[in-house]
Amino acid sequence: MIRIACLSVSLALGALASLPDTARAQEAQVAPPTALAQEAPALYRMLDGLGMYEIIALMGTENTRGGADLEEQLFPGAGGAAWRATVAGLHATPRMVGLFEDAFDRDAVSPDQIAIVQAFIDSEAGQRVIGGELAARRMFLDEAAVDAATEDLMAAIAADSPRLDTLQRLNSVSGLVDRNVSGALNLRIAFYRGLIDGGAFDNDVPESMMLAEVWAQEPEVRHLTVEWLFSFQLAAYAEVTDADLETYVALADAPAGRAVNAALFNAFDEMLASLSYDLGVAAAGFIVGEDT
Structure with a gap:
């Protein structure tokens, strides 16, 4: 819903998965109700209604498949089944859901605010909007x-489609571009830190060097973000x-x-940063193993 395109680790790291045409969303298994359903049922119902749990599962599928690209880039042919199992374990849906729920600040949204968003979810307009977003994901x-x-x-831009103005x-108002760009860059930083802490480099890497390298990628990340976001939205709202x-x-x-938008972004950013760091640490182990 509001947090439309919190980009996955695979996109943030520049390692998009290449999927066959037969890929199906049911490969991503949504976790059963968690403790949040008992502890904060209204919040859980809102998050579920927004499709957050399905999106988390889809992100897990994207990132698990993207692991093959990371292997090719960082330690070609040295990962195999062990690397695939490691990536799959890190992105298991229950683990990701736990990270997300732990990161979600329950005090950031009031009961009245949850009720307002829930009313939209339950409306016909909300069902069409959210249904379109999930179908597009x-x-x-x-x-x-x-x-x-x-x-x-590209065709919509050439035709000067009025839908683009609405998007x-x-x-x-949602800050979607800047928030996604910032989040993607932070994921790259987290990944580098994981590589460093995992011992992937022979020498110490100064923090300033790492930050400079990541921020030098900002224009490319922004371009990819804008292109992905507007492409996604046009597809998601085609029938809206x-x-x-x-x-x-x-x-x-x-x-x-x-x-709600801010709380969702913060929770996804923290969840994905944890995943990105853990992925870096895991990748470092295979890099070190390849070098020995």
């Missing part, structure tokens, strides 16, 4: 679908009316929408 498991959506974006307003989308923009710009 499933579709984007297939790289061919991502390519097609990017072509649709620009949505992204502006202008009126429904305006309702969505209004919610995103309201105090309740802003509070």
Whole structure:
């Protein structure tokens, strides 16, 4: 919903998975209700209604498949089944859900704000918007679908589609571009720190050097983020009316929408940073093993 495109570790690290056309979203298994369902049922219901648990599972699928690209880049042919099992274990849905729920600040959103967002979820407009987002996330498991959506974006730009203006307003009030760019860069930093702490480098890597290298990638990350985000949104809202989308923009710009959006981003950022760091530590073990 509001937090439309918290980019996965695989995209943030520049290691997009290449999936066959037959990829199916059911490969990502959604975790059963957790302790949060008992401890904060209204919050859990809102998160579930927004599709957060399915999105987490889909991210796990994306990142597990992206592990093959990391192996090719960092230790070609040295990972094999052991590396695949390590990546799959790190991105197991119950583990990711636990990280996400632990990171979600329950005091960041009030009961009234949860109720306002839940009312949107339960509305016909909300069902169409959220249903479109989830369908697009499933579709984007297939790289061919991502390519097609990017072509649709280029066509929309060429035609000066008014839908792009609406999406620009949505992204502006939600801070989606800047938040995703910042999150993606932080994931790269976390990954590097994992590599360093895991002993991947013979010499100490100064913090300033690591930060400079990552921030030098900001223009490329921003370009990828904007392209992915608008392509995704055009696909997600293809069957959503202008009126429904305006309702969505209004919610995103309201105090309740802003509070939930910020809490979601913070939780996803912390979850993905933990995963990225752990992935770096794990990769370092294979790099060291390759060198010995």
